Amino acid sequence: MNGIAPSSRLAPASRAHPANQQAAKERMLGRLAAAGHCASVLHAMGQIDRHNFVPPRLASKAYDESSLPIGFEQTISKPSMIARVLSLLIPEDAPSGFRLPGRVLEIGTGCGYQAAVLSKIATEVYSMERIKGLHECARDNLRELRLVNLHLLFGDGMAGYAKGAPYTAIVSAAAGAAIPNAWLEQLAVGGRIIAPTQSDTGHQLLMVLDKTATGIRQFALEAVRFVPLKSGTS
Numbered sequence: 637m638n639g640i641a642p643s644s645r646l647a648p649a650s651r652a653h654p655a656n657q658q659a660a661k662e663r664m665l666g667r668l669a670a671a672g673h674c675a676s677v678l679h680a681m682g683q684i685d686r687h688n689f690v691p692p693r694l695a696s697k698a699y700d701e702s703s704l705p706i707g708f709e710q711t712i713s714k715p716s717m718i719a720r721v722l723s724l725l726i727p728e729d730a731p732s733g734f735r736l737p738g739r740v741l742e743i744g745t746g747c748g749y750q751a752a753v754l755s756k757i758a759t760e761v762y763s764m765e766r767i768k769g770l771h772e773c774a775r776d777n778l779r780e781l782r783l784v785n786l787h788l789l790f791g792d793g794m795a796g797y798a799k800g801a802p803y804t805a806i807v808s809a810a811a812g813a814a815i816p817n818a819w820l821e822q823l824a825v826g827g828r829i830i831a832p833t834q835s836d837t838g839h840q841l842l843m844v845l846d847k848t849a850t851g852i853r854q855f856a857l858e859a860v861r862f863v864p865l866k867s868g869t870s
């Protein structure tokens with residue numbers, strides 16, 4: 637009888653053990669590799685501990701294939717969505733260790749996880765968040781990692797961030813009705829925007845916009861579900 641109580645008390649703590657988290661991370665990476673996700677992105681995801689970016693009570697679910705709440709009614713995207721979005725930044729023939737040149741602007745820092753992964757595949761990253769509490773949460777989550785090429789900004793990302801322009805890429809983690817003009821203006825020629833957009837009926841599509849010397853080329857990819865892109869700060 638006594639043998640049961642201690643082990644059941646120990647179970648939650650042992651699930652959160654660092655070795656278990658590493659094993660869960662390896663399983664996530666294995667699943668994503670088996671699904672054919674880009675090796676450069678998976679290498680970057682392998683360098684960032686996702687369990688440090690979710691609320692502690694959800695740490696044991698951090699590597700599951702699901703989005704998770706991060707507070708303020710926002711969510712961290714599921715691992716395959718982050719791998720998918722970031723892989724759209726990597727050229728097919730990129731050598732291992734490839735880094736996207738120039739600057740990348742991320743709209744929607746959230747808890748900072750995707751920004752941290754981005755910092756491993758891009759030269760310079762600016763990440764903007766409109767909710768002060770999340771901006772501060774990301775700053776706390778990222779402090780120990782000392783990612784010197786990642787700059788967190790507090791503000792409304794719908795206006796982009798002109799001071800860092802032109803950008804090689806702009807990646808949005810939130811879905812708006814349309815791609816803001818500021819993003820198109822701040823994108824370098826040869827650059828790419830990856831953003832979910834939402835129709836009047838509430839359906840979202842992942843969009844890719846490439847800026848060429850002669851104009852914008854736009855592609856609609858698969859249906860997705862992201863939190864809404866909102867204007868202003870809170």
Ligand code: SAH
Pocket residue numbers: 706710711712713743744745746747748749750751764765766767770791792793794809810863864865866867868
């Ligand atoms: N990539 C994030 C996911 C965050 S969810 C992560 O790894 O955690 C999307 C985020 O976009 C939310 O935090 C939301 O507040 C933010 N957001 C929505 N509209 C925004 C805007 N106009 N400017 C900046 N951030 C915005």
